[in-house]
Amino acid sequence: MDTELFTWHTQSDTLNDFKVGLTLAQNSGAKSLLVLTCNQNNYPEKELSSLLSDCPLKLFGGIYPMLTLQDSLLKQGALIIGFKDNFDVTLFSQLNHVNNEDCLEKLITSTLEQKYNFSGHDNFLIFYDALIGNMEGFVDCLFECLDHGINIAGGGAGSLDFIQRPCIFTNQGIHSNAVLLVTLPRKLNTSVAHGWSTFQGPFLVTETQGQTVKSLDYRPAYEVYCQTIESTSEHKFNNAEFSDIAKYFPLGIEDINNNLIVRDPILAHDNNLQCVGNIPINSMVYLLEGNTETLIYATEQAAFTAFPELSQTTISTTMVFDCLSRVLFLEDEFEKELNVIAKHCPSPALFGVISLGEIANSQSGAIRLLNKSIVISSW
Template identity: 30%
Template sequence: MTIIFTNIEFLDEATEDDVVSLIAHTVSQKAQYILVLMGSQSTLRIESIPAIAVATPVPLNACIIPGVIFEDHYSYKGVLVLGFKDKICSLLIPDIAASHDVLCQQLQQFVASNGTLGSAGIFVDGLSPAVEPFIATVYENLGSDRILIGAGVGDLNNRFNMCVANEQGCFSNAAIIFCLSNTVKLQVEGKHDLPQVAGPYLVTEAKDNIIYSLNYQPAADIYSDAISKVSGMDITQDEIAQHIHSYPFGLKQLNEEYLVRDIIAVNGNSLVCVGNVAENSLVYILNATKDILITAASDAGKQFAQKLQPNTAEQMHYVVLIDCISRALFLNDEYQLELNAINAQMPVGKKLAGVLSIGEIKNTDQGAIQFLNKTIVLGGL
């Protein structure tokens, strides 16, 4: 038995009856809390979860996520069922766009039960414009002494779909926070290594996660001109959507690293990002290539493995992987190469279990919590 999980179960394709059976098996393993992660193309519907949760003798939460990962497999149709060893307090926040006072009151319920030490997981609607203000409020209430690891959830093909559920119902614009350990801190590594190829550009009009203008000109015009020059192709505004996974934005941070902002849609002359971009900020255009992504995956695995304590396989067999869905969409069938590169760096006795996410969540070296894009995040003991 591990320090966090009783067991983790995976099915590449799963009916509702299959998932109910996996949940029953997980309960038989003495799990005290269950998390169900459902690929966005799964035949299991999130509307089924409240009734399943009511019938389950331990607390159960569920999320829709673009894809799930287990060992050397990934699936957009698959389901992961995670059983947790200890009784923990999980918190479902039904509206992350609620007022600051309301959110603080709700988050303090989690702090009252779990404190501010150890490690916690978080899943939040990654397509909500409220995601970053919410994460700032989470940090305000949980502080820097608790390591957070998590993901943006949802369905890229149905941006307003319900994505979080428990016995109370199904919710969009919502989040789940759950305790991994009140005493043990995960080791966490995050990496993207995307180089700058153009910019900077001044964000002259934006609201939440939508950029309307760069350098006082329509954002889509500036972007299409820039990636045309970089790529050597004539990319019209109508063709931008074919290239957005190759050319995300980057916001330079104090440590000279770039905070990536993926573009998920072109709406007229505006660009819709995953995560907010503030007016008067400077953005650069970064470039993703197959070789860069796979090399970064290998490096992330290597650097993470170096952080692990020796002989911890019996404490936590599984390494948590949060990998951005935009990396998989860019690599397409060759995403398996990225997954293989990470697996090749894992110590003996460690296996991957995780998700393809709409944004990745982790602490910075200074403790603050960030919402990342196009990044590999690994966590474990």
């Protein structure tokens, strides 16, 4: 049942070493290649792009802050997985030029029509440039246009420094402002976890603009956020970088079934909180808290769900999309997270990316953009 027949990785940051791996992959008998590289590599963009363009096999993937292989974290280097199936790859590019919902819908509809709306395909991986302006709008629209009942998993590519650079791989080279949709030959199972729980709140979101929360309970959002944390913990914002404290206290939108969608406040400016992902006006948000134990416990629960004993023999490939904020939060203990997954994972191939935002289906079936979460996907 193996769908992949080639796995190669390197921790070297040179393009020459990567080239060796790519050549081996091309001669492995694989028909499609998943190519993942770390953003800290010293890969000249132009040369990398021409290497990808020259590859005769179907190729997809991207540049991520870090990679994972089994229970190891790769901070530099590359990972190439060769599949024996010819995967279908669809690129949605130049999304920075798509200014409104109607244009977005037209772009997605026309692209899907070219692919006969993926008739007969329900399982997808999604790789995207994490710095696309309206990824959540894209995801909503994609779900609207694709179909009811699809399974999807993915994660945002890009750099640790949050500067936009080309980061999505196809046979045409490296793309920015792009989303890559890859059809999978087998059913995709996903399991999602974050390990965060409510700490303070709720707060009514009284003013927002996309991913920026301007006011909570009719007061400046940043002020409410800082005062709440300072009054209930030892953290003081005056003495520290915002992100050093904020990584412990994400925001959470509670849905009707008490599920929390985590939103990571990454920046504070003009008394506003800048998050990764939209926060709807008039929604209710909580301040969340977590620790190493809760996060890893949640990951282990997700692994249990992802790998039910009965299906263990049928799962051949597992790809993990793990949020960069979890690496920053767990620091040295991050490997524990990888260990609990590897412990329960029956797949011969277990690998993943450290992503900037994650994508998975919610329990209802809709596609959601997640923060500070881990998505375990297997097929």
